[in-house]
Amino acid sequence: MLILSRKPGESIVIDGHIRVKVMRLEGDVVKLGIEAPVTVPVHRQEVYEEIQRSNQQALTKQSSPLPKLAGAVKPSTAAKPPVSPAKKMNLSKP
Amino acid sequence: MKCAESIELETPAAPAGHPVRLPMGLLGFEQIKDYLLVANPGEEPFAWLRVEDNAALAFVVIDPFVVLPDYNPDIPPADVEFLGLKNANDALLLSIVTVHGTSQATVNLKGPVVINRHTHTAKQVIITNAAQYSVQHPLPVADNVA
DSSP states (O other): OOOOOOTTTOEEETOOOTTEEEEETTEEEEEEEEOOTSOOOOOOHHHHHHHHHHHHHOOTTTTOOOOOTHHHHOOOTTTTTSSSSTTOEOOOOO | OOOOTTOOOOOOOTTTTTEOOOOOBTBBBTTTEEEEEEOOOTTEEEEEEEEETTTTEEEEOHHHHHOOTTTOEEOOHHHHHHHHOOOOGGEEEEEEEEETTEEEEEEEEOEEEEETTTTEEEEEEOOOTTTSSSSTEEEOBSSSSO
16 A cells, blocks of 8 residues: 655645545544546445445345335335336436 | 336346346445346335346345435436436436345445446446435335234
């Protein structure tokens, strides 16, 4: 791992187009500012780990019983496949 | 307005299910890339994302808009490009369900599986507004299982 020392206000540049700037220190918290093209996803590592753990927990046998849903969730009618188009999804254009 | 009804993948349902390819796998299962989307009659609103070469392994999936009608995920531009989506109708969204015993089930709303309905290519996407949603959104499970 490359280790660099930076002071608040200083930055590093990754691959010529991603800039990570140390904004300020607040006790044991470092505030980072990240400038990256919209095509570069930036997430806290915990989000990846959380979803990984969730996937691992979710893996099941196809013969497993499915939960019965209470009235609050209206199951699609039998005529409707369980999947509807993502009508409210927002596609961010690159 | 017919947008809400055009539901199926373009290929007619084979009895075994729709093939879905995740070139990057699911997070934590990067090596497994080929799945079948299986919807069994009587199991609505659930479906199965089954590992293609291991029928015993599967994920329970659900349409997140059934769980949360106000669900409003932002799909990052890199993923839109990766999946070749031109508009929202090109995509199917599925959320992975975790069944915790018989009385509790949760849905992952932070990382839905987005499928291009035309190419059947899919990716587990971390939505841009993931902070607004839970990875363990509770499903209202009936108390008394008949």
